[in-house]
Amino acid sequence: MEKYKKTGLIVLAGVFLLFLLQSSFAESAEQDVPKHFLVPPPPFSPGIFPCSQCHQGMPVNRKPRKLEQMHQDIVLKHMPGGWCFDCHNPDNRDKLRLANGKSVSFEESYNLCGQCHGTILREWKAGLHGKRTGMWNGEKQYRLCVHCHWPHEPRFKPIKPLPPPVRPSDIK
Amino acid sequence: MKRIKGKKRELNINRRTFLKGAAAGLAGAMLPLNKADASFWEAFFQKHFREMNDAEKKKVIQRLEREYEQKYKKEIKVGNESAIPGVLFGYGLDLSRCIGCRRCVYACVEENNQSKDPQIHWITVLRFKKGEKWVDLEESEKYYNPSQVPEPGYFYMPVQCQQCENPPCVRACPTQATWKEPDGIVVVDYNWCIGCRYCMAACPYGARRFNWTEPNRKPEEINPKTHYLGNRPRYKGVVEKCTFCIQRTRNGKYPACVEACPVGARKFGNLLDPNSEIRYAIEHKRVFRLKEDLNTNPKFYYFFAYGV
Numbered sequence: 092m093e094k095y096k097k098t099g100l101i102v103l104a105g106v107f108l109l110f111l112l113q114s115s116f117a118e119s120a121e122q123d124v125p126k127h128f129l130v131p132p133p134p135f136s137p138g139i140f141p142c143s144q145c146h147q148g149m150p151v152n153r154k155p156r157k158l159e160q161m162h163q164d165i166v167l168k169h170m171p172g173g174w175c176f177d178c179h180n181p182d183n184r185d186k187l188r189l190a191n192g193k194s195v196s197f198e199e200s201y202n203l204c205g206q207c208h209g210t211i212l213r214e215w216k217a218g219l220h221g222k223r224t225g226m227w228n229g230e231k232q233y234r235l236c237v238h239c240h241w242p243h244e245p246r247f248k249p250i251k252p253l254p255p256p257v258r259p260s261d262i263k
Numbered sequence: 264m265k266r267i268k269g270k271k272r273e274l275n276i277n278r279r280t281f282l283k284g285a286a287a288g289l290a291g292a293m294l295p296l297n298k299a300d301a302s303f304w305e306a307f308f309q310k311h312f313r314e315m316n317d318a319e320k321k322k323v324i325q326r327l328e329r330e331y332e333q334k335y336k337k338e339i340k341v342g343n344e345s346a347i348p349g350v351l352f353g354y355g356l357d358l359s360r361c362i363g364c365r366r367c368v369y370a371c372v373e374e375n376n377q378s379k380d381p382q383i384h385w386i387t388v389l390r391f392k393k394g395e396k397w398v399d400l401e402e403s404e405k406y407y408n409p410s411q412v413p414e415p416g417y418f419y420m421p422v423q424c425q426q427c428e429n430p431p432c433v434r435a436c437p438t439q440a441t442w443k444e445p446d447g448i449v450v451v452d453y454n455w456c457i458g459c460r461y462c463m464a465a466c467p468y469g470a471r472r473f474n475w476t477e478p479n480r481k482p483e484e485i486n487p488k489t490h491y492l493g494n495r496p497r498y499k500g501v502v503e504k505c506t507f508c509i510q511r512t513r514n515g516k517y518p519a520c521v522e523a524c525p526v527g528a529r530k531f532g533n534l535l536d537p538n539s540e541i542r543y544a545i546e547h548k549r550v551f552r553l554k555e556d557l558n559t560n561p562k563f564y565y566f567f568a569y570g571v
Binding site (some may be wrong): 250 | 530
């Protein structure tokens, strides 16, 4: 009797969990429409992708260090105390990896950034942060976060302004 | 109060009578003989654009395309798309992200066929010192030219036609050559503009530009995709200004300045669509408009998406 009660409870709990899962799925599906955003190709340096061309079979070195044989230009100035594998997938270098272990492609790097910059990701989806091009009343292309922010040093880089207008006094 | 209003209306000279009178006078006195060909007379007696039916518009546009082809030796398409029903255009500019790089200024010149020399810009980027009483446009600098932007301690504010719901320029025009379209865009008919520049004096934002000479642009630089009420080639002696890229936006595209902005500070869309990015900005950010006290009711919203 006691045993039946227990299994009954477990089944009930299971059903309840399933229900919860389902409704949360429904919710997230509703929030995330469109689920996949049309984006331009990720701005990789020429020739560097796929990463597996070198990393396939290469031992993974998880030790935070200054890289000397390769990627010397990458010095992290972002998320103090962080390291490559907070974002890159050690088991498949052609992918990124979320904190929950889930792999995401470079076309979806915004989901990686959104783990820590949730508000900005929400505004990016709404078209407020970042940039959308295409049709204001139709299909839009989204710039990835990394098109504007180099992930390893994300502060937007200053650029040269185009010339100021001609001063009336300069007109001949 | 009522009486004064009534009186005012009576005093208003009817536009057609005004023009007929003017035309009769002019035709006799001032017409250079060599200009008196058929095309010139057609242009001279062209009806007001809003009073034309589709066939009449088509004829005018064909004439213009012929004239442009002769003048610039290339095919220039003059579009005539009308406002999309249920659309009221609105614009947003995030001042916390603008870096003052002027990419928008020159993208606009290319898209909208402004004169290169003399130079006409529809967008002016103003620079302000952070923390100063900056709403005073007089305190701004538009000729800044550092090697890199943004400069620490400054912020930037691009200004262009604010597309007022209640546009003082439209009221100032004696010939109704400028008016507000159903989608909210204030347009100019360059074939009706007489160049009196009352609209320029009436605009509180300094957004209108005057062609003191024949606009000067190499034919190969002319963007051939134009709109009658937008970026088609202009004439000496007419006023022009930003039209939210009417030739693009009435076809669903974003304005050229939105696409050119490297930081994504420029937002555009339908104010009547609750899912548009401009509505998102208005509903989630503290937006303001320039010189709100004048009741011009601009559809150009400025905001700071995050702390300055």
